[in-house]
Amino acid sequence: MTGRFALTRRLPDGYFDDALHTDVLKGLTGRPKTLPPKWFYDARGSELFEEITRLPEYYPTRAEHGILRERAGEIAAATGARTLVELGSGSSRKTRLLLDSLLRHGTLEHYAALDVSADALVAAGESLCRDYPDLEVTGCVTDLETDLGLPADARGPRLVAFLGGTLGNLDGEARPAFYARLRAELAPRDRLLMGVDLVKDPAVLVPAYDDAQGVTAEFDKNVLRVLNRELGAGFDLDAFRHRALWNPEEERIEMRLVSLRAQTVPLPVLEMSAEFEEGEETLTEIAVKFRRESLGAELSRAGFGLSHWWTDSEGRFALLLAEPSGTGGP
Template sequence: MTGRFALTRRLPDGYFDDALHTDVLKGLTGRPKSLPPKWFYDARGSELFEEITRLPEYYPTRAEHGILLERADDIAAATGARTLVELGSGSSRKTRLLLDSLLRHGTLEHYAALDVSADALVAAGEALCRDYPDLRVTACVTDLETDPGMPPGVRGPRLVAFLGGTLGNLDGDARPAFYARLRRELVPGDSLLMGVDLVKDPGTLVPAYDDAQGVTAEFNKNVLRVLNRELGAAFDLDAFRHRAVWNAEEERVEMRLVSLRGQTVPLPALEMSAEFEEGEEVLTEIAVKFRREVLGSELARAGFEMSHWWTDDGGRFALLLAEPSGTGGP
């Protein structure tokens, strides 16, 4: 507890060390090699991502903010939420649009955030406590990939917000499992609000992940900095280059790191070395792009019914509102 802000932890001691070791061992011994995108986000990685959201090529943040600016009052009226539960600590600007609309609507009592980063939760939570003195603010440190469960003491109706297009980081196998875990938590009267990036011209999509200033390239390479620091690895960042490609079959952008030469990289903490051939690629992030009908079908199979669909003027990004259906789901 810091002032009015209450923080709880659902992860055991050593969770992140164990998870990092497991992910890197599995990813760098697999074919093809891969590393999960959650390891981008140390303090430096978070700063770089905030910089990315301000780049001219990176439209999703601006598009989502524009929709929320126009539709937040509609969301408040449709949900009547007593509690806003945010998966991920969230952008202060986007979170506050929802908070302000729900407070104007006269229903909101509680804001609860779930995220893997205690630092991000504390920074956001203390700022909200300062600026919303009558709002109960709590947070929980957890891994959203495996445990998006609702925090205790959360009154309904609840609005669960999963914004920023983060759903796109889950592939076709991971999304049904994620929906199923949420569906077990939610009851009739609750709502799910998601921001999703839409399928469009690759000429718009790819530059959003490969900007002219090279900020996304530095962000991508930051995962190697994390491995060097946390695992005592010896990655030479100049021996890899950033690459973003449109995978038309899977309808997703893929970020990769390409080895510029044959090399062997020691990882002392794992008692192993990783071998790279010249030109070999490491998949570091997927960003799935969605179509309304496909997403609606996915949600219906998981026991949700989509009730609202809003897009920006250019049809690039969408916010959707869904509710647990009376039948179906796990």
Template sequence: MTGRFALTRRLPGDYFTDALHTDVLKGLTGRPKSLPPKWFYDARGSELFEEITQLPEYYPTRAEHAILRERSAEIAAATGARTLVELGSGSSRKTRLLLDSLRDHGTLESYAALDVSADALREAGGQLCREYPELRVTGCVTDLETDLGLPEEAPGPRLVAFLGGTLGNLDGDARPAFYAALRRQLSPGDALLLGADLVKDPGVLVPAYDDAQGVTAEFDKNVLRVLNRELGAAFDPESFEHVAVWNEDEERVEMRLRSRRAQAVELPALEMTAEFEEGEEILTEIAVKFRRDRLTAELARGGLEVDRWWTDEEGRFALLLAGPAPAAADGGAVSR
């Protein structure tokens, strides 16, 4: 507890070390090689991502903010939420529009943030406590991929925000699991506010992940620096090239690190050597792009019914408001 901000941890102290070891061992011995994107985000990686959101090529943050600016009052009126829950909150900057609208609507009582970074939660929580003196602010350190636990003690109805297009980082198997975990915890009256980047011209999509200034390339290579620091690895980031490609079949952008030469990299903490051929790649991130009909159907299969759908003026990005589908409302709701 720091002032009015309460921080809890739902993960054991060695969770991230064990998870990193497991992910790297599996990813660098697989074919093709891969690493989960969550390992980008140490302090330096978070700084780089904030820089990315300001780049001219990176439209998602601006597009989503424009929708929120226009629609947050409507969202507050439609949900009447007493609690705003943010998944993967990071700095919580965009949610101030929602907090202001819920406060102006007269229903806001509490804000709960879930994120892997305790530092990000503390910083955001302290700022929100200062800016909203009547607001109860809590943070929970958790891994949303394995422990999606909404705060049951928070007053309902709850508005659960999953913004920034982060849904696109989940592949076709992970998304149904996410919907199912979320649906089991939603009560009647709760709502999901979901950000989704839309399919568009690859000439717009790819530069958003491969900017002219090279900030995204630095961000991509940061995962190698994380492995060097945490695992005693000997990666030379400059021996890898950042690549972003549009996978038309899967309708997703893929970020990869391509080995510039044949090389063998020691990872002492794992007692292994990762061998790379010249041109061999590590898949470091997927960013799935969505179409309205497919995403709506996907959510319906997960027991979530889309009520409203908004896009920015250029139709690049969507925000949608969904709730527990009526047919499933008696089967999976959490009573409070």
């Protein structure tokens, strides 16, 4: 409890250390090598991502914010939510548009933020408590990949928001598992609000992940800083180059770190070393881009009905509202 902001932790002690060790051991001994993007986000990584959202090349944040600004009233009217649950809330900056509209609509009583970062939750929660003195504000530290942690005792109907295009970080196998966990926890009157980036010209997509100022490159390399600090690793950041490319078969952006020379990197905490060939690439993030028809079909198979679809004026980004359908919920 921090002031009137209540923070709960659903993860056991040592969870993140164990998860990091498992991910790095599996990822750096696999072919091709991989590192999950969640390890970008220490304090420095979060700062870099906030900087990325302000870059001229990075349109998703501005596009989503514009849709929310225009459509938040419709969302409030369509959902009548008494509880707003945000998955991967981070700074909760865009959330204020939803909070304001739901409060004006007269239904909202509770905002529940879920994120892996306790620091981000506390900072956002205390700020929201100051600015919304009549709103119940809670936070939950959890790993959305394994445990959603939706507040079961929250007053319904609930609106679950998954914004920022984060769905695109899940590949074609991980998304059905995510939908299934979410669907199992939703009641019939609950709703799901998601922001998704859309398929478009690679000439627009690639610079959004490889900006001229090099901020995204710095962000990509931050995962190596995290491994150096947490695992005592010996990564030389100057020995790797950031690369972003469009994969047309999977319709996704892929961020990779390219080894500039043959090298052996010690990871003493794991009692191992990682061998890199010159030019070898480590996949650090995927960002799937979506089409309305195929995403609607994907949601339908998972037990959701697509009820609303809004895009920005240039058709770059979409905000969608889905409702539980069929069986599977409580």
